[in-house]
Amino acid sequence: MAKLEIKNLTYIYSEGTPAAKKALNNINLRIKQNEFIGLIGRTGSGKSTLAKHLNALLKPTEGKILLDGEDFWHKPKKIRNVRFKVGMVFQYPEHQLFEETVYKDIAFGPSNMGLLEDEIEKKIHMACEFINLDFNLLYKSPFELSGGEKRKVAIAGVIAMDPEILILDEPTAGLDPKSREQLLCQLHYYYKSREKTVILISHNMDDIAKYSDRIIVLDDGNLIMFDSPKRVFSQIDLLKSVGLEPPQITSVMRSLLEVVPGLSDEILTVDEAVEALLNFVKNR
Amino acid sequence: MKSFIDIIDLNFSYNEDNNAKKILNGINLNIKKGEFLAILGCNGSGKSTLIKHLNAMLLPTKGNVFVKGMNTKDERKIYDIRSTVGLILQNPDNQIVASIVEDDVAFGPENLGVAPKVIRERVDMALKLVDMYDYRKSTTYSLSGGQKQRVAIAGIIAMQPECILLDEPTSMLDPEGRKEVLDTIKNLNKNFEITIVLITHYMEEAVNADRIAIINEGKIVRVNTPRAIFSDIIFLKEYQLSIPPVVELIHKLRLNGINLNNIALDEKECINILKNYFNSFE
Ligand SMILES: Nc1ncnc2c1ncn2[C@@H]1O[C@H](COP(=O)(O)OP(=O)(O)OP(=O)(O)O)[C@@H](O)[C@H]1O
Ligand SMILES: Nc1ncnc2c1ncn2[C@@H]1O[C@H](COP(=O)(O)OP(=O)(O)O)[C@@H](O)[C@H]1O
Ligand SMILES: [Mg+2]
Numbered sequence: 001m002a003k004l005e006i007k008n009l010t011y012i013y014s015e016g017t018p019a020a021k022k023a024l025n026n027i028n029l030r031i032k033q034n035e036f037i038g039l040i041g042r043t044g045s046g047k048s049t050l051a052k053h054l055n056a057l058l059k060p061t062e063g064k065i066l067l068d069g070e071d072f073w074h075k076p077k078k079i080r081n082v083r084f085k086v087g088m089v090f091q092y093p094e095h096q097l098f099e100e101t102v103y104k105d106i107a108f109g110p111s112n113m114g115l116l117e118d119e120i121e122k123k124i125h126m127a128c129e130f131i132n133l134d135f136n137l138l139y140k141s142p143f144e145l146s147g148g149e150k151r152k153v154a155i156a157g158v159i160a161m162d163p164e165i166l167i168l169d170e171p172t173a174g175l176d177p178k179s180r181e182q183l184l185c186q187l188h189y190y191y192k193s194r195e196k197t198v199i200l201i202s203h204n205m206d207d208i209a210k211y212s213d214r215i216i217v218l219d220d221g222n223l224i225m226f227d228s229p230k231r232v233f234s235q236i237d238l239l240k241s242v243g244l245e246p247p248q249i250t251s252v253m254r255s256l257l258e259v260v261p262g263l264s265d266e267i268l269t270v271d272e273a274v275e276a277l278l279n280f281v282k283n284r
Numbered sequence: 285m286k287s288f289i290d291i292i293d294l295n296f297s298y299n300e301d302n303n304a305k306k307i308l309n310g311i312n313l314n315i316k317k318g319e320f321l322a323i324l325g326c327n328g329s330g331k332s333t334l335i336k337h338l339n340a341m342l343l344p345t346k347g348n349v350f351v352k353g354m355n356t357k358d359e360r361k362i363y364d365i366r367s368t369v370g371l372i373l374q375n376p377d378n379q380i381v382a383s384i385v386e387d388d389v390a391f392g393p394e395n396l397g398v399a400p401k402v403i404r405e406r407v408d409m410a411l412k413l414v415d416m417y418d419y420r421k422s423t424t425y426s427l428s429g430g431q432k433q434r435v436a437i438a439g440i441i442a443m444q445p446e447c448i449l450l451d452e453p454t455s456m457l458d459p460e461g462r463k464e465v466l467d468t469i470k471n472l473n474k475n476f477e478i479t480i481v482l483i484t485h486y487m488e489e490a491v492n493a494d495r496i497a498i499i500n501e502g503k504i505v506r507v508n509t510p511r512a513i514f515s516d517i518i519f520l521k522e523y524q525l526s527i528p529p530v531v532e533l534i535h536k537l538r539l540n541g542i543n544l545n546n547i548a549l550d551e552k553e554c555i556n557i558l559k560n561y562f563n564s565f566e
């Protein structure tokens with residue numbers, strides 16, 4: 001059984017008004033438990049709209065979403081439970097900080113779930129370690145943090161709820177390279193060791209290629225591809241037609257084809273590129 | 285020769301008390317007229333705090349900052365300093381004040397009391413510069429993030445500053461929007477001699493600068509050209525800066541005995557270096 005199943009999902013903003021906008025068009029997807037999913041598409045393609053459906057923040061105009069086989073909206077009173085199981089880090093999460101200390105801000109989600117004080121404290125420490133947030137910052141006001149620190153606090157608040165499915169909408173914007181790499185490694189670990197499902201929205205194709213089991217490609221509300229990184233990124237022409245570029249290394253390798261015949265079009269990482277070029281030199 | 289901006293032994297804490305954490309810890313840096321300086325460093329290292337000292341939004345706890353010889357602590361000069369040095373922030377939505385593009389751009393010069401006819405000219409010129417002239421009558425809320433940032437930059441340009449500070453102007457944008465904004469910055473610098481100070485976490489943006497300053501725990505640990513900085517892989521690792529994939533590719537090929545002389549700073553250079561090598565291979 002799929003962990004998350006999306007059936008004939010269509011969503012129209014401001015339905016019935018002149019400003020009506022179809023943001024998702026008959027999407028069908030089955031996501032397994034313990035998958036790392038990349039979600040890509042140019043601005044306005046519908047990524048955030050899809051993500052908000054998975055967290056039950058938007059209700060489908062048509063179609064349905066099943067979590068463990070159960071329709072999200074079948075019992076509207078239970079929607080809160082869906083939000084505890086499906087954690088979502090929003091696109092600009094730092095706008096949602098509002099408590100007087102960082103500690104209270106991170107504690108907000110777990111408190112709502114009804115956890116006890118000492119459990120909450122444990123979760124908070126776990127979340128800070130996850131995101132590499134200095135414990136000394138816990139008693140500061142969130143408004144006295146640097147941009148990147150604010151973002152880390154917002155992510156920690158969702159991690160502290162320990163969701164089964166974790167959705168992150170462009171979480172690495174504003175993080176320094178080390179924090180970015182660390183967040184991605186931690187997400188990978190969360191998914192691998194704890195058998196969770198992670199859905200990552202990002203414009204960074206290197207990150208998407210490196211971590212995803214499968215990639216969802218959206219364009220203008222339509223599902224264009226749902227496949228492995230190698231399959232998705234070898235379709236350079238299709239990607240370009242929907243405003244996306246493959247990882248940098250993939251483009252470089254493609255440009256080298258004329259001087260290095262036989263290079264695979266499925267090279268995504270630096271190490272794969274080095275290996276392919278060294279092989280060519282050796283076998284010549 | 286005096287620099288355009290002189291930062292001399294700058295120390296700063298957000299709290300008054302003596303043992304408060306020092307956010308900036310003895311910064312010395314000169315920024316030359318017309319240069320493009322990029323600032324890199326970890327989250328919380330002090331980049332935004334530093335840049336806010338350059339237009340007197342923050343004042344040093346100790347030390348001094350001079351803009352064209354004017355001390356930022358001199359209250360009578362605040363107005364001159366702020367019209368010489370404009371600031372652009374990360375979030376495009378927070379910087380737009382009017383609902384029509386050209387009104388938004390006119391807002392700054394209107395506040396400066398510039399004559400209406402002159403404002404008209406400056407607004408048109410600024411919008412052309414950032415390539416948003418065709419959108420002058422559009423509503424600001426309907427623009428993409430990259431377009432909003434370019435309108436915000438036009439608003440600063442209409443005040444005719446000599447220098448623009450940009451604090452992660454592209455971090456909320458998609459690749460297209462990032463490229464639009466970066467091209468605008470490069471154009472202002474190369475063709476209009478506007479001094480640029482850019483804070484970024486993207487190495488591929490920093491390689492466009494004349495110099496890169498790297499800040500760590502409130503201190504400047506290195507200032508050099510992009511080529512020098514990105515040639516020093518050990519240094520990059522030490523300060524946890526990311527190595528762009530094209531730099532890493534060339535570096536790893538060299539480590540494996542492939543005889544390449546240059547380092548690549550971007551995709552084009554990388555392709556050229558490798559094409560040359562494999563062309564002369566037969
Ligand atoms: N208003 C404030 N009050 C107290 N401390 C602050 C305030 N603003 C920033 N700080 C602290 O000063 C340090 C430097 O912050 P700054 O915003 O300059 O960092 P930054 O280098 O711009 O980081 P980022 O890459 O995350 O934007 C951080 O440790 C931060 O917590
Ligand atoms: N609150 C809203 N009201 C009306 N239209 C919206 C709203 N949010 C998004 N849209 C529109 O829906 C489409 C998909 O947007 P979004 O899901 O935010 O895309 P992405 O996250 O891929 O950039 C776009 O055309 C966008 O303009
Ligand atoms: Mg979005």
Ligand SMILES: [Mg+2]
Nearest residue numbers: 146147331332
């Ligand atoms: Mg900052």
